Amino acid sequence: MGPVHLNDTKEATVARLIGMLREAHGRGAKWVTFPELALTTFFPRYIYETPQEYDRFFEEGLPSPAMLPLFETAKALGVGFYLGFAEKVTEGGETHRYNTCVLVGPDGTLLGKYRKVHLPGTKDPLHKANFEHLEKRYFEVGDLGFNTFKSPIGRIGMCICNDRRWPETFRVMALQGAEIFMLGYNTPTLNIHHPEPAHLRALHHRLSIESAAYQNGAWVLAAAKCGAEDGFAMIGGSAIVAPTGETVAYAVSEEDEVITHACDMELGEYIRRSVFDFARHRRIEHYGLITSQTGVEIAE
Amino acid sequence: MGPVHLNDTKEATVARLIGMLREAHGRGAKWVTFPELALTTFFPRYIYETPQEYDRFFEEGLPSPAMLPLFETAKALGVGFYLGFAEKVTEGGETHRYNTCVLVGPDGTLLGKYRKVHLPGTKDPLHKANFEHLEKRYFEVGDLGFNTFKSPIGRIGMCICNDRRWPETFRVMALQGAEIFMLGYNTPTLNIHHPEPAHLRALHHRLSIESAAYQNGAWVLAAAKCGAEDGFAMIGGSAIVAPTGETVAYAVSEEDEVITHACDMELGEYIRRSVFDFARHRRIEHYGLITSQTGVEIAE
Numbered sequence: 066m067g068p069v070h071l072n073d074t075k076e077a078t079v080a081r082l083i084g085m086l087r088e089a090h091g092r093g094a095k096w097v098t099f100p101e102l103a104l105t106t107f108f109p110r111y112i113y114e115t116p117q118e119y120d121r122f123f124e125e126g127l128p129s130p131a132m133l134p135l136f137e138t139a140k141a142l143g144v145g146f147y148l149g150f151a152e153k154v155t156e157g158g159e160t161h162r163y164n165t166c167v168l169v170g171p172d173g174t175l176l177g178k179y180r181k182v183h184l185p186g187t188k189d190p191l192h193k194a195n196f197e198h199l200e201k202r203y204f205e206v207g208d209l210g211f212n213t214f215k216s217p218i219g220r221i222g223m224c225i226c227n228d229r230r231w232p233e234t235f236r237v238m239a240l241q242g243a244e245i246f247m248l249g250y251n252t253p254t255l256n257i258h259h260p261e262p263a264h265l266r267a268l269h270h271r272l273s274i275e276s277a278a279y280q281n282g283a284w285v286l287a288a289a290k291c292g293a294e295d296g297f298a299m300i301g302g303s304a305i306v307a308p309t310g311e312t313v314a315y316a317v318s319e320e321d322e323v324i325t326h327a328c329d330m331e332l333g334e335y336i337r338r339s340v341f342d343f344a345r346h347r348r349i350e351h352y353g354l355i356t357s358q359t360g361v362e363i364a365e
Numbered sequence: 366m367g368p369v370h371l372n373d374t375k376e377a378t379v380a381r382l383i384g385m386l387r388e389a390h391g392r393g394a395k396w397v398t399f400p401e402l403a404l405t406t407f408f409p410r411y412i413y414e415t416p417q418e419y420d421r422f423f424e425e426g427l428p429s430p431a432m433l434p435l436f437e438t439a440k441a442l443g444v445g446f447y448l449g450f451a452e453k454v455t456e457g458g459e460t461h462r463y464n465t466c467v468l469v470g471p472d473g474t475l476l477g478k479y480r481k482v483h484l485p486g487t488k489d490p491l492h493k494a495n496f497e498h499l500e501k502r503y504f505e506v507g508d509l510g511f512n513t514f515k516s517p518i519g520r521i522g523m524c525i526c527n528d529r530r531w532p533e534t535f536r537v538m539a540l541q542g543a544e545i546f547m548l549g550y551n552t553p554t555l556n557i558h559h560p561e562p563a564h565l566r567a568l569h570h571r572l573s574i575e576s577a578a579y580q581n582g583a584w585v586l587a588a589a590k591c592g593a594e595d596g597f598a599m600i601g602g603s604a605i606v607a608p609t610g611e612t613v614a615y616a617v618s619e620e621d622e623v624i625t626h627a628c629d630m631e632l633g634e635y636i637r638r639s640v641f642d643f644a645r646h647r648r649i650e651h652y653g654l655i656t657s658q659t660g661v662e663i664a665e
Contacts, residue, residue: 182648185640210651213663220663230640232532232580233652240654242663258639265609269579272610276576279569280532309565310572337661339558340485340530344660348482351510352533354540356656360644361637363513363520363542 066099067320068292068299069106075131078104081321082148083138088323090142095171096218097139098286100303101149101164101181101226101249104131106294108151109186109203110196110253119203123153123162127175140173145216147286149225149249151203152180164204166223166249168214177214177223180207183234185227194257196297211237219244219330222283226250229273229287232280233355239281240343244330246277246285254298266300271312279310282336284328292319308333366399367620368592368599369406375431378404381621382448383438388623390442395471396518397439398586400603401449401464401481401526401549404431406594408451409486409503410496410553419503423453423462427475440473445516447586449525449549451503452480464504466523466549468514477514477523480507483534485527494557496597511537519544519630522583526550529573529587532580533655539581540643544630546577546585554598566600571612579610582636584628592619608633 066085069078082099089097102108105122113119128136132148139146145168152165164181184206186198211234213222222238222245229235229248238246254266270287278285284307291301303316305326314324340346366385369378382399389397402408405422413419428436432448439446445468452465464481484506486498511534513522522538522545529535529548538546554566570587578585584607591601603616605626614624640646 182651183646185646206648215665227640230580231647232536232576233647233655236532237652237654240658240661242661256639259635261609261635265611268610272572272576272579276532276572279572280530309561310568311565335559335561339556340527342660346483346485347531347533347659348506349656349659351482352537352656354537355533356649356652358540359647359649360642361540361542365515 066103066288066290067318067322068290068294069104070295071106073106075104079131079135082135085321085323086135086139086142086144086146089325090144092323092325094325095144096216097144097146098247098288099146099148099249100288100290101166101251102151103149103249103290105151107251107290107297107299109199110297112190112197112199113203120153123151125153127167136169136173139169139171143171145169145171145176145218147223147247147249162204163207164200164225165207166225168216168221168223168247170216176216177212177221178209179212179223179225180209181225181228182207182211183227183231191257194255196253196257198253198257213238213241213243221245221247224248226252229277230269232277235277235281235283239283243281244283244333245328246281246283248285249288251290252300254300267302270300270302271304274304274306275310275312278306278308279336280341282308282333282341284308284330284333289316291316308336366403366588366590367618367622368590368594369404370595371406373406375404379431379435382435385621385623386435386439386442386444386446389625390444392623392625393627394625395444397444397446398547398588399446399448399549400588400590401466401551402451403449403549403590405451407551407590407597407599409499410597412490412497412499413503420453423451425453427467427478436469436473439469439471443471445469445471445476445518447523447547447549462504463507464500464525465507466525468516468521468523468547470516476516476521477512478509479512479523479525480509481525481528482507482511483527483531491557494555496553496557498553498557513538513541513543521545521547524548526552529577530569532577535577535581535583539583543581544583544633545628546581546583548585549588551590552600554600567602570600570602571604574604574606575610575612578606578608579636580641582608582633582641584608584633589616591616608636
């Protein structure tokens, strides 16, 4: 998906999503993966002080009024989808905000929801560049964990953006039988934490999703926003990765673009029953630190 | 390292290792990573019935008599090294056999030992190709776990061959402060478990070590045997991978070949304090299945 600017209306943005959904359906697609925060610009790059300033980026209700036309069109066409959005929810009298995605079946059934666990960036501005990465300021850490959801095309696991850099994300879902991972992301071309060569941004994206696919014998469908939102550039590089770790479809434009692939859902099976037959080969007795220890601890 | 044939003597093979050690030292190398089972052919491809038949591939004592000239030369040159070998050890009256590697400091000090945890292949022959992969037949699962060892060049973590495909391997060592991962391997060009396109063998090797480097902000030094041992071909592709996930040195021949790189030991630091600052970003409360569950379990 190309850029969404601050002044773009949600109505116009959702119309673009619907246009891409129709194009995918025209090519025979049964499922569509949309980006993270697909209804608005990537607003965590800006500094806001109060909910009054940033609540306009959030959705309430599922579908929210803005999403409704997309939900209706997808159901009419019989296409399932993954959609990322900023979620505002009031539970037990408390208001929470999450970086969320939802999985909707081809018949309009809500199959699952995920709230982003690995929030990157900071809570307070760094003032190191002409933009920030304030996800920890606007969102709480997701409380739903990593799950998988049965669907007509196979068992689907969902995550969002920075989650894809962590092998833990995919392994937890693979242990629950995931055959397809879907994820949306928004990745700036500039690393504001370190003066890093620009080409590494795309390399790290591809290394993360290709290794995740191979090491779990599952498909990865990864959808980005690309181009520059109000001058702030993102890497794009939406991709479909086979369970062999091979990227079989790759978006190359800086604007709205649909990539499709006829995914052989049996391709990953040989990987899951040979080199990555978890039951036969995993040695959890030697993995203890992964769940018992959060940070690095060095014994002298 | 080029092929080691069944009829090659250990004396001749160790002389080749010493030759490569001298070449590396001549280029200024302070540390050398040798392959898995570097003193013999990759014997788990053959079917043997009794220890009398296969014990000739194993080493007893550290250094074993066969290794001694290598240990002496390395100490004389002041070069540290990693060496893979088949280990036979009698402990408490019981004989054990492991696929082992050892880390020796530039002053000859034994810094650490590792016994392979993720043994691939089978215990019984598959009879699917003109060779087998019988590591589970000749070796016990390693009992030492994944550790890191302090050295003059940084904190080193060790693993062997199939371990490199498992992100758990590297994460457990990174959580103990690993700055360099060393590993030896022997990977046949043919996947005997599935008729897989040949190019995937090298792709999966590179995906595994490049993602491990990036996702832990550490160097990877990976050394293979290459060429064909008595007609059985291996992929080679020994590599040095930077903490950015970029392969900076790569072996391309089918024979003994030394690759070197002046590794900037501070390069990974920015990755370990930003995107992969484990203490700040890991969410172990959502990783539970990784250590509580070995195989796939699907909830309906």
